[in-house]
Amino acid sequence: MDRAKSMANASEFQSAKAIVERYLSLHADGSYTYRPFMKKGIYRRHDYRYHADLQQLLPSAKLGTFSYLWGTYEAADATTLRFALIPYGPVKIHVNGVLEAGSDIFSERYRSKQIFDLPMKKGNNELVLVCENTSGGFGCEFGTWVGKLDYYFLMPPIYPCMEGVCYSEPQETLLDSVNADALKALSWLPRLPDFSADKLDLTEVFPRASDDEWAVVTTSFTAPKPMWCNLRSNAELALDGQSVSGSVEVKSGSHSLTLFARIGETVQLSITDAKQGGCLSLTHPLLGLDCAYRFAIAGPFVVRPEGFTIQFTKPFSTSNGLDFWHLEGGDTYLRMYNDNALFGHWNYPLGVTLYGLVETERMFKDLDPELAVQIHAYLKRHLQISIDTYEYAMWDKDALGGATAVHHLMTSLDSLDDCGSFGSTLLEIAKDHDLTGYETLIEAVGVHISKTQPRLADGTFFRTGLMHEFHENTMWVDDLYMSVPFLCRYAAYLGSDEPLEDAARQFFGFAKYLYMQDQQLMSHVYDFDRNIATGIPWGRGNGWALFSLSELLLVLAQSHPKREALLALFRNLSSGCLRLQDEMGMFHQVLDMQESYQESSCTAMFACAFSRGVRNGWYEEGEPYRQGCIKACEGLKKMAIDSDGHVWGVCRGSEFSCSKHYYAEQLLPRLDDTHGIGIILLALCERMKLD
Missing domain, CATH: 1.50.10.10 (Glycosyltransferase)
Structure with a gap:
């Protein structure tokens, strides 16, 4: 001082x-961050570590093959990250393309915890774990060295700004170098939905719901100027809280759309410029333009939910009990984070x-x-x-x-x-x-x-x-x-x-x-x-x-x-x-x-x-x-x-x-x-x- x-x-x-x-x-104010989250593949469990049992995730993988686990970590400054590894088989840890640590035969046999201090540069860091499939095991648990330490990894850029770690299809041989360009050439899991489709399959989102149950879907679009728009959908529509259909006049700026749809009916939705043609892009109401996901989906509901409030801070009652917003695809959710x-x-x-x-x-x-x-x-x-x-x-x-x-x-x-x-x-x-x-x-x-x-x-x-x-x-x-x-x-x-x-x-x-x-x-x-x-x-x-x-x-x-x-x-x-x-x-x-x-x-x-x-x-x-x-x-x-x-x-x-x-x-x-x-x-x- x-x-x-x-x-x-x-x-x-x-x-x-x-x-x-x-x-x-x-620190006088702050807000929460929202990200997509896929509850399939590799994600954090009750002990706050990521669980990657590749024998379950890749059941047809041959002995002797390899799988790459890829995540990123954002560091505010150059530092070290205390990192725990519990290997099921041989594991090598690469940080920003450099081999920094790995398991040994003792930790592999007893599945015991190893702790490493991994070097992190300021900004984005690439973390890659290379797992070998052996008769003794395939995969690992990794992440925080102590329970309740709430750090997490984000998916690499090939995934849309979500938490987690992706994993590659089994590889017969190892890559010559572990860098982002080489990794992008691999085939990665879990699979993402088809974001180019102009329809939404609600049965994929709610596979156990009956066809006549209901879902509430919300999305948004931006009008670059005051204009007339044609709204086309097979679902009931509300624009900025008001029921609409056909052609409507909108002001410039962002607008919310809410759809009420039967789960058994594939939802179709398009918004076009009524005078000049051309489609207006849909964006998720919270995730924005940088994220490929477009819809927030609530349900299932036994009857059409009257007076349903669009809010993103509390779970809501559905026919399956309390739930929160889903995203396109199966087992995919909108998730809340406090990064402040x-x-x-x-x-x-x-x-x-x-x-x-x-x-x-x-x-x-x-x-x-x-x-x-x-x-x-x-x-x-x-x-x-x-x-x-x-x-x-x-x-x-x-x-x-x-x-x-x-x-x-x-x-x-x-x-x-x-x-x-x-x-x-x-x-x-x-x-x-x-x-x-x-x-x-x-x-x-x-x-x-x-x-x-x-x-x-x-x-x-x-x-x-x-x-x-x-x-x-x-x-x-x-x-x-x-x-x-x-x-x-x-x-x-x-x-x-x-x-x-x-x-x-x-x-x-x-x-x-x-x-x-x-x-x-x-x-x-x-x-x-x-x-x-x-x-x-x-x-x-x-x-x-x-x-x-x-x-x-x-x-x-x-x-x-x-x-x-x-x-x-x-x-x-x-x-x-x-x-x-x-x-x-x-x-x-x-x-x-x-x-x-x-x-x-x-x-x-x-x-x-x-x-x-x-x-x-x-x-x-x-x-x-x-x-x-x-x-x-x-x-x-x-x-x-x-x-x-x-x-x-x-x-x-x-x-x-x-x-x-x-x-x-x-x-x-x-x-x-x-x-x-x-x-x-x-x-x-x-x-x-x-x-």
């Missing part, structure tokens, strides 16, 4: 404003970020009303679109293989990380923002945390049965934040004390395994496989613990029988942390390892907790903690916030280790990481409240 641009001489208000203005300028990492997403760092924003909005109502209005509008957009797409995401999971590109955490819910932080923030924001339909998500989060999340015999949360195998049979101090703030708000939402009892229970259970009495700090993780606590006082881990305890103390009744014990833990943790604050007011990545870097998110968490403790009289002697909060915020302004609104020095998301050096040397800070933006805003707000 350029120290000349630090906010050292600015107020907390000015510092928070700089962060918020930058964040909103970059910081808008409309649901994950725990964003949950903290939005919590910081809503508290800043409340502080700014008097200090900067205009910016407060902007924050309010942004929060409502982000939260409402997250709510509105949940039903689609759950349908997508059930219908399209299990790996979703919208709400991928809530659809693969198996941990507190997936739901608690964002669920807590959703309840917090719902207090004073007009959100509709959020109750379904809150119910899902509440059921998981209260009834589904694995627990020890004493009721303490721990991690097991996860898609992320590395976390198996562990307890993380992080999970205090992933559960307790939600439980505190869930108690008020339900009007029940039981979630608060559960929240209090967690602190005693976690302390039993993670609290280090001699240091008055929390170990990051307890490993039940080895029956050891890692013994590392990770900064943000202790921040999660102390901040979450402050959340509970804010709402726990003064007369609660466990309150005094919880206050004692709060004071002990505060004391253990405060003694490790450095001269600049910062706390370090490993709290008792001063040579580790100054870490911003834990510094902000301690500042928040100290302020709450002072303001609410939780300390026997509050002045040291008042000064600790002040020093921490001064340190953040000097070391972590610049005049452009950047946030510096925030540790990225972690795994765990029994070595301090992992945290100090491998878990390095990232610029504008969402693990820190929100909590720093909360700290600045707490500092203002402290005055």
